[in-house]
Amino acid sequence: MEQDKDCLIIDRIFNGQWAWNWSNKLGVHNSSYLNEILLEISQVNVQVDNDKCIWSLDDDSTFTVGDLRRLIEDHLLPSLDTTTTWVKYLSHKVNIFMGRLKLDKLPHRLNLSLRGIEILEISCLSCCGMVESNQHIFFECEVAKGIWRIVRRWCDNSFPIFESNVHWLHWWSSWPVSREKKDRAYVIIATTLWFT
Structure with a gap:
């Protein structure tokens, strides 16, 4: 007093x-x-x-970044499938790349053009002149198709020819095998996409 x-x-x-x-x-x-x-x-x-801070959005009143991320995903992005796959066998940069690929947030020519960056040519320079997009770069381009043929042969053709990112993710998530086998396939596919 x-x-x-x-x-x-x-x-x-x-x-x-x-x-x-x-x-x-x-x-x-x-x-x-x-x-x-x-x-x-x-x-x-x-x-x-005594004053104390309480995180009221979780049952145990403690704040975590994961809880905040889930809150943002659940309430601000309800229409998007924002579940991220994080595989411990991959480097952080490849896991981040896979998340950006899933959300179509990679800086390819089409996305850069859509963001207002002036680009002289938005077509793929390595093959047929199709628009450079996720779909084309990783699945439709002749170079990508050749890489996928080699990888499939190396894996004894244990997975189908993927037509798009959505196609391979759907196949992978519904593939009825053990978690270990799914993780191995994810690492092979993610590495292939990373190096493509």
Whole structure:
């Protein structure tokens, strides 16, 4: 409790009661207003306690980045399939690349053009002149098709010829094999896409 040299109480609550240290007299009107306010707040029970932050969006009241990410995905992006696959056998940059590929957020010529960046040519320069998009770069381009043929042969043709990113993700998620085998296939496919 702070007190000045004359032991006058500074404006605050003291022993559950308001204590005032006015420098000027209030006058009749202001005194009646103060009494009305004090009457209205007389039922308020003020307790002194330590402040603490509580994360109210989780059952155990603790904040985690994962909880916040799920909250944003659930409430701000309800129409998108934003579930991310994170495989521990892949490097962070490949996992991030796969997430960006899934959301079509890679900086290929079509996406750069759609973002307003002036590009002289949005067609693929390595083969047939088709528009450079995720679909073309990773699945339709003759170079990509050749890479996929080699990888499929190396894997004993254990997976189909993929037509798109959606196609391979759907195949992978519905493939009825063990988790270990799925993870191995994901690593092979993600690595192939990364190096394509």
